[in-house]
Every structure is written in C-alpha cells, then in structure tokens.
Amino acid sequence: MSNRWGIFASALLLKLLLVPSYHSTDFEVHRNWLAITHTLPVGQWYYEATSEWTLDYPPFFAWFERALASLAPLFDAQMLDLAALGYASPETVLFQRLTVMATEAVYFAGILRMLRAIRVPSQHETLLLLLAFMSPGIIFVDHIHFQYNAFMYGIQLFSVACMFEGRHILGGALFAIVLNFKHIYLYQAPAYFVYLLAGFCFTAPFKFSIVRLASLGAVVVAVFAVSFGPFAQHIPQVLSRLFPFKRGLCHAYWAPNFWALYSFADRVLLLVLGRRGGEGAAASLTRGLVGDSVFSVLPNISPMQTVLLTVTAQLPILARLWTRPTPHVFLDSLILCGFGSYLFGWHVHEKAILMVLIPMSFAAIRTSKFARVFIVTAVSGFYSLFPLLFERQELITKSVILLLYSLCAVHFVGWATRPFSLSVLERLYLAGFFALLIYTELVHSAVFGQRLAFLPLMATSVYCSLGIVYGWFGFYALALSRS
Known part of the structure; x- marks a missing residue:
C-alpha cells in the first residue's frame, strides 16, 4: 500500500513542477x-462560435x-468570459493544471482496479502501476501540452476490469459513459461489441439470451439518453461538431502510422521520378496544413478506403475473440482495435x-x-509526441x-520476464532515437535555419512509424498465437 501512495505522491510532485510549462492551444x-x-x-x-475552438466533444x-x-471563480472569474479569447492569467493556468491532476485520481484508481481484476502477482504490481501511471504520454499530453485524458482512461480501465470480473452490464455501461465523454473510443467499440455478444449474450455455443441482450441494450440506451437528452432538438448540430469529415487524411503533423509511411513514399517517388508536385500536394503533405491530402505519385485515399483498411486490420483479432470470448483475448482485441484504427484511420492525431x-x-x-x-x-x-512540445525550454x-x-x-520489465534480451535490430533502432533527437533539435536549425521546416517533423513521424508498425505486427502475431 505504501508503494502505491509513494508512486502517486511522486507523480503529483513532478506534475506540480510542470505547472509553469508550455501549454498548447488546447x-x-x-x-x-x-x-x-x-x-x-x-x-x-x-x-457558439465566437472562438474558432468550438465545443466538439x-x-x-x-x-x-x-x-x-462552477469552481473557476475561486481562482479567476474572468476566465469564464466568452470574449476573453486567449486569456491565460497565472490563476487560470493554475486552476486548469490542478483540475487535470485532481481528475487523474480516477485514472490511478482505475489502474489499481485493473491490476486486481487481472490478478497481477504482488511482486509485479508496483511495476505495472509505474508503467501505466507514470506514462510519459499522459505527462506530455495532459500536464504539458494540456488535455484531460487520464480520467477518461481511468473510466475505461474500470470498464475493462468489470469484464474480467464477469460484470458485463456494468462494464458495457462504463464504456458507453466514456464514449459519451470522448468519441475517439469508437475505435475500440468493435472489441466491446464482439465480446459482449459472444461472451455474454451467448450463454452456450447455440444458446442466445434475449434477456441479456435486452438488459445490456437498455443500459447502453439509457446512458446515451441521459447524455443526448438535453440536446434532443439539436442532435444534428451536435453530430456535425463531433464528426467534421472535411479534414484531410493526415493531421497537420503526420501521426506516425501507415499513412506517414505512405506520404513519405510519395515524396520519395516524386524525387526519384523527377516529377514536380502540384501546389496542392506540396501544401497538403509538406507544409503541415490541415485539409485534403493530395498525393503526387501514389493514388489518393478516400475516407471509405481507410474504413475498409481499418476493419480489415481488426478482423483477425475480432474473429479470434468471437471463437474465444475470454477476458484476456478481449484485452488483446481492445489493444489491436485501437492499433488498427491508429494505423489506418482517417485524420488520426x-x-x-x-x-x-x-x-x-x-x-x-x-x-x-x-x-x-x-x-x-x-x-x-x-x-x-515530442513535436507537441516544440519550445526549446521543454527539450x-x-x-x-x-x-x-x-x-x-527495460530494467524492470526485463527482470519480470527473464530471460530477456532485445535483439540487435531492436537495440539499433532504439539507439537511433538519440541521433534523431540531435538532428531534429540541434542540427537541422543550425544547417537549414528556417528552411525546410517540415523536415524534422517528417523525420520524426517516419522513424517513429517504423517502430509502431513493428509493434503492431509483433503484438498481433503474439496475440493470435496465444493458447
């Protein structure tokens, strides 16, 4: 118990030290x-559209x-002024930073519940708590860049824990709740759908429970009714905010996924073939602009094609989940559904x-x-995620x-999974991040100045995508081969 609270207190201290850090437009x-x-x-x-940052969650x-x-006036009431665009008084910054830390307690509790549900051996509990709660991604995105992600992941972890505990209806309700906080969790909805249908509604190979389906459906519908009920007359407007399909294939900074490699290949082919890319292609792929992604050599991609690729990427693990609807296969499916959507989805951040x-x-x-x-x-x-924290003082x-x-x-995971050793290629790849950091943060500006500003972003995206695609292949192979 003391280890748990020691980790929580250490993380809190670190995050308090990060309060003065850079924060993004988020x-x-x-x-x-x-x-x-x-x-x-x-x-x-x-x-409401006074600001360009309209409500879209x-x-x-x-x-x-x-x-x-309702608590903001205790710090600075002016932050609640609609006309105060860009307002960021020290009191406002402190208030918003503290609310992220306070709501993160849900994430901490969700991790502990998950560790208990999956029955982690006591000697490994602290390790997994550290891996999840001290995640650099949460620190970078929530506590520097600025967002509220951790508490929503906490709700989802409670949902997954319920699945391990056989509390399927509560688990489904919690997932519906988190989905009504942030719709990006739709990426993982197929895993929930297949698992609840095959592992809960089917009580035997050829025995389907209408009662269970109705109970589960009633709870999920009730959650959505509570969420959207106050906006019943405005649902088309709400949906238009949640799903702005006019954005291009790639975000302003290419997420390191399959489309980053595809976009890079298009740039390489353009040079090899000696063609001259049109202005639209240049703007959409090398200036970091949000909009339609136009390729110069490779075929352009439509939203429907990304949907088909995403579904195709998810099908093998979902098929395994259908035939083996166990909690552990469900967790693998959750990971791989998120992975497939990240790699092949449209306008992924x-x-x-x-x-x-x-x-x-x-x-x-x-x-x-x-x-x-x-x-x-x-x-x-x-x-x-490094390019999100682009100011020099955050380096x-x-x-x-x-x-x-x-x-x-590497040390503690290696100790827990002995015998452990990274392959030569894995070591070389990880060592390459030092060279990448030196180039993007120091060498590029010294050599090129303000020219080719997108090149460091491209290098980061392409290099990281190699590791992430490797992780997808590797985890898929291991998940499908598990007995």
Missing part, C-alpha cells in the same frame, strides 16, 4: 469550453466542463497512440516477447522523462 480550447458551458443555455453550447464532457466552471499504449502496459510482462514488443512500441509512441524535460521511463522499463 489550453485555450478548454478555457473557452468553460466559458461556453458556464455562460450560455444548454441549447446554445454546440452553436460529446455531451458528458460538456457537463464535465460545466462542473469545473498523434495523441491517439495512448489508446494503444495504456492498455498495452498491462500485457507488457506476459512473456519476454511481449516485453520486447511493448518497449519498442512505447518508446516509439512516446517519442512521437530537457521531455528528453529526461522519456529516457528515465525507457531505462526503468
């Missing part, structure tokens, strides 16, 4: 949402912001890699092979945090 996004939900009637929340998150807004790495932490010490795949994927995924912070995490992960 800080203003959430400040604006505080103002919207505090100032306007419910029916206007999803119409599901209703439960809007109510979450409304609850936080780099931060979505957390949907893979957080549940994957609980599979890291199954065997030495799983450990190797986890370490390569984790280092690649967490490093891929040491992000580098030290990832280095310490990586060294500890």
Whole structure:
C-alpha cells in the first residue's frame, strides 16, 4: 500500500513542477469550453462560435466542463468570459493544471482496479502501476501540452476490469459513459461489441439470451439518453461538431502510422521520378496544413478506403475473440482495435497512440516477447509526441522523462520476464532515437535555419512509424498465437 501512495505522491510532485510549462492551444480550447458551458443555455453550447475552438466533444464532457466552471471563480472569474479569447492569467493556468491532476485520481484508481481484476502477482504490481501511471504520454499530453485524458482512461480501465470480473452490464455501461465523454473510443467499440455478444449474450455455443441482450441494450440506451437528452432538438448540430469529415487524411503533423509511411513514399517517388508536385500536394503533405491530402505519385485515399483498411486490420483479432470470448483475448482485441484504427484511420492525431499504449502496459510482462514488443512500441509512441512540445525550454524535460521511463522499463520489465534480451535490430533502432533527437533539435536549425521546416517533423513521424508498425505486427502475431 505504501508503494502505491509513494508512486502517486511522486507523480503529483513532478506534475506540480510542470505547472509553469508550455501549454498548447488546447489550453485555450478548454478555457473557452468553460466559458461556453458556464455562460450560455444548454441549447446554445454546440452553436457558439465566437472562438474558432468550438465545443466538439460529446455531451458528458460538456457537463464535465460545466462542473469545473462552477469552481473557476475561486481562482479567476474572468476566465469564464466568452470574449476573453486567449486569456491565460497565472490563476487560470493554475486552476486548469490542478483540475487535470485532481481528475487523474480516477485514472490511478482505475489502474489499481485493473491490476486486481487481472490478478497481477504482488511482486509485479508496483511495476505495472509505474508503467501505466507514470506514462510519459499522459505527462506530455495532459500536464504539458494540456488535455484531460487520464480520467477518461481511468473510466475505461474500470470498464475493462468489470469484464474480467464477469460484470458485463456494468462494464458495457462504463464504456458507453466514456464514449459519451470522448468519441475517439469508437475505435475500440468493435472489441466491446464482439465480446459482449459472444461472451455474454451467448450463454452456450447455440444458446442466445434475449434477456441479456435486452438488459445490456437498455443500459447502453439509457446512458446515451441521459447524455443526448438535453440536446434532443439539436442532435444534428451536435453530430456535425463531433464528426467534421472535411479534414484531410493526415493531421497537420503526420501521426506516425501507415499513412506517414505512405506520404513519405510519395515524396520519395516524386524525387526519384523527377516529377514536380502540384501546389496542392506540396501544401497538403509538406507544409503541415490541415485539409485534403493530395498525393503526387501514389493514388489518393478516400475516407471509405481507410474504413475498409481499418476493419480489415481488426478482423483477425475480432474473429479470434468471437471463437474465444475470454477476458484476456478481449484485452488483446481492445489493444489491436485501437492499433488498427491508429494505423489506418482517417485524420488520426498523434495523441491517439495512448489508446494503444495504456492498455498495452498491462500485457507488457506476459512473456519476454511481449516485453520486447511493448518497449519498442512505447518508446516509439512516446517519442512521437515530442513535436507537441516544440519550445526549446521543454527539450530537457521531455528528453529526461522519456529516457528515465525507457531505462526503468527495460530494467524492470526485463527482470519480470527473464530471460530477456532485445535483439540487435531492436537495440539499433532504439539507439537511433538519440541521433534523431540531435538532428531534429540541434542540427537541422543550425544547417537549414528556417528552411525546410517540415523536415524534422517528417523525420520524426517516419522513424517513429517504423517502430509502431513493428509493434503492431509483433503484438498481433503474439496475440493470435496465444493458447
């Protein structure tokens, strides 16, 4: 017990030290949402457009912001002014940072519940708690860049724990709740659907329980009714905010997935073939702009094609889950559904890699092979978030945090899965991150100045995508081969 609270206290101290750190435009996004939900009637929340950062999360998150807004005047009431665009007084920064830390207690509790549910041996409990709770991804995205992700992952971990405990209806309800906080969890919905259908509604190979299906459906419908009920007259407007399909295939900074490799290949072929890319292609692929992604040599990609690829990537593990609906296969399916959506989805953000790495932490010490795949994927995924923290003063912070995490992960995960050894190629790949860091942070600006500004981003994205794709193949092979 003392180890648990020691980890929590150490993490809290670190995050308090990060309060003055750089914060992104997401800080203003959430400040604006505080103002919207505090100032306007419910029916206007999803119409308000004074700021470009309009409310585009599901209703439960809007109510979450409304609850936080009730406490904001204790620090600085001006942050609730709709017209105060870009407002970031020291009191406002402190308030928003502290709310992230406070709500993260749900994440901590979710990890503990998950460790109990999967029956982790006591000697490994502290290790897995460290891997999940001290995740550099959560530190980078929530406590520096600024978002509220941890508490939602906490809710999902409670959901997964319920599945291990045989409390399927509660687990389904919790997933419906987290889905109504942030709709990115739709990526993992197929795993829930197949597991609950095959492992709960089917009570025997050819025996289907209508009662169980009706009970589960009633609970999920009730959650959505509570969420969307106050917006019943405005549902088309809410949905238009949640699903803005006009964005291009790649985000402004290429998420290190399959499309990053595809985009890079298009650039290489353009040079090899001596063609001259059109202005649209250049703008969409090498200037970091959000919009339609236009390729110069390779075929352009449509949203439907990404859907088909994503479904295809998920089918093998979902088929295994259908035939073996056990909690452990469900966890593998959750990881791989998130993985497939991250690799092949439309307009994926780099931060979505957390949907893979957080549940994957609980599979890291199954065997030495799983450990190797986890370490390569984790280092690649967490490093891929470095461009989010692009100011010079954050260089040491992000580098030290990832280095310490990586060294500890290799040491302790290796100890837990003895005999453990990274392959020569894995070691060389991980060592390559030092060269990548030196180039992107020091050499590029010294050699090119302000020219070729997208090149460091491209190098980071492509290099990290190699490790992440390796992790996908490796984890898939291990998951499908498990008895």
